[in-house]
Amino acid sequence: MNISVVIPLLNEQDSLTELHDWIAKVMQFNHFSYEIIFIDDGSIDDSWKIISQLSQKDSNVKGIRFLKNFGKSQALHAGFEKTQGDVVITMDADLQDNPDEIPELYNMIKNEGFDLVSGWKKVRYDSVISKNLPSKLFNWAARKTSGVKLNDFNCGLKAYHIDVVKNIDINGEMHRYIPVLSKNAGFTKIGEKVVQHQARKYGETKFGMNRFVHGFLDLITIWFLSRFGKRPMHLFGALGFIMFAVGFAFALYLGIDKLFLNPSGRLITQRPQFYLSLSTMIIGTQFFIAGFLGEIVLRNRQDKKRYLIKDELNLG
Structure with missing residues (x-):
């Protein structure tokens, strides 16, 4: 199989049919063998019903339905586990990512040898204050911290060699940092492609200031974990x-000082330096213990399921 398209979604019932038809048209025009994996991350609208209908009329459509909303990272992880294509494309379900970009992204992975290609929405149709400026600040900080020279870490439209998605672990809200996770795993040939950004056609954006704050906290986490x-x-x-x-x-x-220099002076316990000394030695010992505990946890860690799947469609 040439391409797996992985699409996490939450309450996107209005866009799914149009998105499917657009992707299918691109795939058929370019004679790609493909699969489309929709991951319903706990939608409360008719998204799963529409995915079920699409899977009945198109065997290339596959679906995963979470029991509740577990987050985009968990949705991508579940989709990556099921992919079979040589090249994996991820995109958002809101029609802001353009499926016409898929052939060139595929070519960059398959024929130019990239491990990962990230889209760059150079021209955006989002609010300047609420999304564009925070995104620019976030991307600058991510570049400086990670050493991965990308202009748009947040772009959902990305292409991966199959080996990448099968060998990276995405958890928490680390989907923003998949290029960094890939680099840390040894997949260092990371490219970027300017992609067309579409204005949102249906529904409302899921972006909020809390996600912006969480993004920076995750950036600190991934910096710590990578080092x-x-x-x-x-x-x-x-x-x-x-x-x-x-x-x-x-x-x-x-x-x-007490024994040789000033034996008749104040008691050691009456001097503030004594308490400073005691405190720093105690804290230093606690840091040592934290390090040992961290090493023990790493050596005894057992992976646990981070999400619960309610239904699957067309997946073996």
């Missing part, structure tokens, strides 16, 4: 050693 996720003792052990050494140095100074 210390497999070796937490390197961070916590270093911090613990520094703080313990500072505390011990204060304690040593107080002992020498």
